[in-house]
Amino acid sequence: MYAIVIGCGRAGAEIASRMCEQGHSVVVIDRDRSAFHRLSDSFSGTTIVGHAIDEDCLVSAGIERADAVIATTYGDNSNLIAVQLARKRFNVQRAIARVKDSVRASAFANLGFETIPSTVIVGDAFEQALGWEPHQPNGPAEIGS
């Protein structure tokens, strides 16, 4: 698989390194060159300094032949724009956005975009660690009340 990881924070560096370990080709994009220090020794891909929604940057990262785009930047909105670009503009098969805001994550999931609701996932993990009943997803709060 040829994958582009956008954002090289802890999560981005983690998934990029794991993908390399699995034998995939990976390009990591981050605005900040120093972020690439987070990549582990097992990372064998390439790195590009650039912005998540800059089409020129995405093209130079090879998005036109990418099988997957993984958007992990700190900004939910950048990630959501990046996956929309990947899906709609470049026809990338899989485009997944990390979205911390649970409401935004479910809203965009309903629109057909793949989202990782990281806050919900961490909450679930804590609940599980405490041995509580699994969280009942109740979706966004009541609207219009």
Next chain:
Amino acid sequence: MFVIIAGGGKVGGQLARDLLAERHEVVVMESNPQKARALQDEIGDAVVPHDASEGRWLIDAGIGRADLLIAVTGDDEDNIVICQLGEALSEGRARTITRINNPKNSDTFRTLGIEAIVNATDLVMTMIERDVSVAPVVHLMRLRNAGLELVEMTVAEGSAADGSTPQELRLPEQGGRISVILRDGEAVLPSPTTRLQAGDSIVLVAQTEFEEALGRQFAAPTIV
């Protein structure tokens, strides 16, 4: 009409004042505490000091019953996502308008089909006719699939437009049509013989390809 304005900067603040003066119900969402407080001092409880793209706050602000959501933060990505989120959370009930700050992005977003949300043409036109000024906005919106832009330009002193009429400027032949002139806080509907003055703000429907050339007519002459 109940209007939520995302972004309490110059544009958002002015829109809020104008809409409140027209007796609309308005909520402004501004995540910068200082800006939010300054606006609160002026227009009171109508300010929610939070990020509009944060779903719970948009719900709290009343997106479920909003008629219109206007996203005018300084960040294009935020504006787009706020509009999309607003449409989703209101189940398509709220109409959304945004502005695009960076023309480079407008192409990007257009290819995403995001245009639909930048498009409440008639509504914006109505607002403009009712003298809701949208002063510092440059790219107000792109009209869907028509290759048209709604732009605002200010007539610079000594520019070709300064002292000229739309007829003399031959604007229609050059791909532009003035919708409204904002002069001293008043909206003036232009005739072909209305004389433009330095300081006028012109809301112009322009063919996208001619926008730059049109802009030169309103810009100050370059010193050679």
